[in-house]
Amino acid sequence: MTLNEIQVNQVKSYIRHAGFDYIDIADEITDHICSQIEYHMHKGLSFDGAFVIVKQRWNPMMRKETSYWLGVIWVRPRIVLSKSVQILKSLYIKTILVSLLICPILYFIVENNILSTSQLFDVIVISNIFIFLLAFITWVKLLCSRYHSVYRFLFISGLNPWVSVIMFYMFYMFLGPETSKGILPWMWFILYMILALFYIDTAWKHFKYGKQLKMA
Numbered sequence: 001m002t003l004n005e006i007q008v009n010q011v012k013s014y015i016r017h018a019g020f021d022y023i024d025i026a027d028e029i030t031d032h033i034c035s036q037i038e039y040h041m042h043k044g045l046s047f048d049g050a051f052v053i054v055k056q057r058w059n060p061m062m063r064k065e066t067s068y069w070l071g072v073i074w075v076r077p078r079i080v081l082s083k084s085v086q087i088l089k090s091l092y093i094k095t096i097l098v099s100l101l102i103c104p105i106l107y108f109i110v111e112n113n114i115l116s117t118s119q120l121f122d123v124i125v126i127s128n129i130f131i132f133l134l135a136f137i138t139w140v141k142l143l144c145s146r147y148h149s150v151y152r153f154l155f156i157s158g159l160n161p162w163v164s165v166i167m168f169y170m171f172y173m174f175l176g177p178e179t180s181k182g183i184l185p186w187m188w189f190i191l192y193m194i195l196a197l198f199y200i201d202t203a204w205k206h207f208k209y210g211k212q213l214k215m216a
Helices: 005-017 023-042 047-062 078-111 117-144 150-156 161-175 177-181 183-203 205-215
Strands: 064-067 071-077
Touching (some): 005 023, 005 047, 023 047, 023 078, 023 205, 047 078, 064 078, 071 078, 078 117, 078 150, 117 183, 150 183, 150 205, 183 205
């Protein structure tokens, strides 16, 4: 048994009243809920009876909570936090893997006097400044966006990479060029540079869903 338009609108209304307006997964959740209702209706339940059972299953996922991964100030539905943390962990893993690939190459460059540690560090710092500007532009565009997505929330939340980038840059400027003589400082800069790039790439997925929304 397939739900009619009125019944589907009731499902969408339930999702909206739960405070869920994330375009990247709202349609997916709607499809899941409708499918589960149809499953129970095939077993002989009415729409209302099936809807009650399905809502009992989904209410915990719609409940607003916090996550230590994202900061306690960010209160969002559990399903949003769950997907955000999943993406965040993926970004961390990719950052570590790419860093493990890049750092030995840069170390080889320094050891073979292609570039001095100080020169390499200056290049990395300048690169981070450009990344910060790109992240800032992305942040402004996301703030001006009229719709929500998990990607938008993840970038605007307290783990914005550009904050870390500028903090490390200020740390470098405060300590002076002497910090560039060590390997550890520029390795940290590389980590944050790669993480920032992955964050920016993830954030721009938000606009992909925006284009789909305008075409619909």
